[in-house]
Amino acid sequence: MMSRPPISTAIVGFGVSGGVFHGPLIGANPSYSVAAVVTGNPARVAAARSRFPQARIVPDYRSLLGLVDDGTLELDVVVLGTPPALHREQALAAVARGLHLVVDKPFAPSIEDAQAMIDAAREAGTLLTVFQNRRWDGDFLTVAELVRSGRLGDVRTFESRFEWWRPEGFGNWRDGASVDDGGGLLTDLGSHLIDQAVQLFGPVEEARADLRRYSTGPGGDEDSFAELRHASGVTSRLWMNGLAPALGPRFHVLGSQAGFTSWGLDGQEPALAAGADPARPGYGAVPSREPAQLADGSSSLDVGLVPGDYPAFYRLLADAIRRNGPVPVDPDEALATLRIIRGLHASTPVRSLAYT
Numbered sequence: 001m002m003s004r005p006p007i008s009t010a011i012v013g014f015g016v017s018g019g020v021f022h023g024p025l026i027g028a029n030p031s032y033s034v035a036a037v038v039t040g041n042p043a044r045v046a047a048a049r050s051r052f053p054q055a056r057i058v059p060d061y062r063s064l065l066g067l068v069d070d071g072t073l074e075l076d077v078v079v080l081g082t083p084p085a086l087h088r089e090q091a092l093a094a095v096a097r098g099l100h101l102v103v104d105k106p107f108a109p110s111i112e113d114a115q116a117m118i119d120a121a122r123e124a125g126t127l128l129t130v131f132q133n134r135r136w137d138g139d140f141l142t143v144a145e146l147v148r149s150g151r152l153g154d155v156r157t158f159e160s161r162f163e164w165w166r167p168e169g170f171g172n173w174r175d176g177a178s179v180d181d182g183g184g185l186l187t188d189l190g191s192h193l194i195d196q197a198v199q200l201f202g203p204v205e206e207a208r209a210d211l212r213r214y215s216t217g218p219g220g221d222e223d224s225f226a227e228l229r230h231a232s233g234v235t236s237r238l239w240m241n242g243l244a245p246a247l248g249p250r251f252h253v254l255g256s257q258a259g260f261t262s263w264g265l266d267g268q269e270p271a272l273a274a275g276a277d278p279a280r281p282g283y284g285a286v287p288s289r290e291p292a293q294l295a296d297g298s299s300s301l302d303v304g305l306v307p308g309d310y311p312a313f314y315r316l317l318a319d320a321i322r323r324n325g326p327v328p329v330d331p332d333e334a335l336a337t338l339r340i341i342r343g344l345h346a347s348t349p350v351r352s353l354a355y356t
Helices: 016-027 042-051 061-069 084-096 111-124 138-149 190-201 268-273 311-323 331-347
Strands: 007-012 032-038 056-058 077-080 100-104 128-131 155-163 204-213 223-230 235-241 251-255 259-262 292-295 300-303
Touching (some): 007 016, 007 311, 100 111, 128 331, 138 251, 138 259
Parallel strands (some): 007 077, 032 056
Antiparallel strands (some): 251 259, 292 300
């Protein structure tokens, strides 16, 4: 039986998104080949050439499309690791050429942009998925297992934090992007935290937020809180803060029989940034800085976390392309999350508390 050729892939953007996440995950999966990387940054060009010596390094997206149009480059998938304000135009151009799409989060700055991408992909018969990789964080997988097993009883409150101390900012487009361009932590990290909450507890009936910015200059919220009331009866409280010198628990989940608390962020991102190979045994089994605990009101038990599994995203995508399986993240789910975010922005303007 002849083996299938690898899925020819172009990675557009080679910063944190393309260089830390997509590049290593695609490169470690034998179902794919990286045919092209789009970046004009000299340091990133060098990094892409070192990581993927067989790939074409293309300076901009227009040049990539030109290579596709003249038959020089055959592609199956385009991965957009670019700022969200560019996603709609880039996605529509790829779909018009019959290419499958991975769109990094934030999916889009507006509901209209997201819907346009979804509609275009459906009309063209191409696959579209959104890189909600935090569905495969080890601590989140642990929470999901505890919820589904019933060990917590009926879950009443779900608290989730994504915090760090980074007063210097991200050092990329995020620092100055407005809310309308997909900036701010509610759009960026909220895309993950709201998605996780909805995956666990279902649709949201009511939502409120508190959005603050302390830095001067343009940009979105830096210290954000959202509370969601799910139709299932669970209340989710979500914190996103890039200016936190002291960190709260990553997860704190309270049920009628037990509660679960964990600290520290999933270790896959720093591991990938340090050069970890996602294909090696033991990948994703990174111990947290403090033990996760399950407590029943009178005693507590240290709980080992399920290993994280970002590679699952591209395994599922390959199955969707080759065997008509479901895409790893349904874009309609990403659109539903965006509707919550945009609704919160509409009802809760960012409060500027810049230091003077």
